[in-house]
């Protein structure tokens with residue numbers, strides 16, 4: 396089976412022009428088929444505030460009202476996605492920027508109102524992803540770059556967590572490729588003390604995760620990341636890492652572990 400690296404890059408790296416450039420130059424050096432999924436929550440939060448729209452997040456997930464939706468579409472599908480594509484092109488990586496609506500790659504369902512009304516947030520399923528369209532791009536030498544925006548197939552765009560897009564895409568491609576999923580961010584990996592870079596937890600499994608979550612070691616944005624990462628592993632993705640953006644090439648090009656490795 397051909398290997399595909401699916402890499403997710405988060406808001407704290409995207410927010411720093413120097414770090415983003417370094418990361419994209421590294422990403423361009425990954426050999427073979429690869430897909431990039433980017434977030435950008437931090438920038439959306441800043442731009443929302445500058446427009447007088449107060450952002451609201453619960454456990455790393457954004458409450459997306461009509462005005463917030465306009466902001467995230469502009470920021471994720473426009474500003475961030477197109478800047479990333481241009482920089483990858485400059486690094487000789489034939490990137491093509493997409494939302495889930497493009498080529499109907501990632502259809503979604505608007506989240507039902509439960510205890511919390513998340514607004515215009517899209518939930519996605521691996522079985523609904525149009526794998527053939529993604530494969531067609533990979534087979535023709537393109538590197539898809541997905542923004543965290545999906546659509547409901549009736550004309551409405553929706554906001555979907557970027558970590559979830561990465562894991563769901565990874566699961567959808569798992570029957571066809573040796574999929575290796577890497578969540579890159581600004582810390583060494585999952586840390587026992589979020590302020591101590593030396594406190595890396597090298598391995599996490601479904602049996603060790605609940606305790607880490609209950610005692611608050613894993614909090615905020617790390618909760619959806621861990622939930623998604625473990626689900627991907629349980630659904631056929633061959634390897635999942637949560638690592639520093641600077642360590643990505645250790646995994647992809649040197650084929651050594653880095654950061655936190657998830658295992659069953």
Ligand SMILES: Nc1ncnc2c1ncn2[C@@H]1O[C@H](COP(=O)(O)OP(=O)(O)O)[C@@H](O)[C@H]1O
Nearest residue numbers: 405406407434580585586589612613614616617
């Ligand atoms: N145990 C932990 N180890 C590392 N980061 C953690 C941990 N618990 C919470 N976090 C937080 O999770 C954040 C990463 O998730 P998120 O905010 O979604 O960022 P990104 O989109 O950049 O990946 C870190 O910046 C950190 O503040």
Ligand SMILES: CC(=O)N[C@@H](CCC(=O)OP(=O)(O)O)C(=O)O
Nearest residue numbers: 406434435436456457555556557
């Ligand atoms: C529904 C939802 O939460 N969507 C996320 C999408 C962006 C994202 O995931 O960005 P990071 O990876 O940088 O956190 C949001 O708007 O914050």
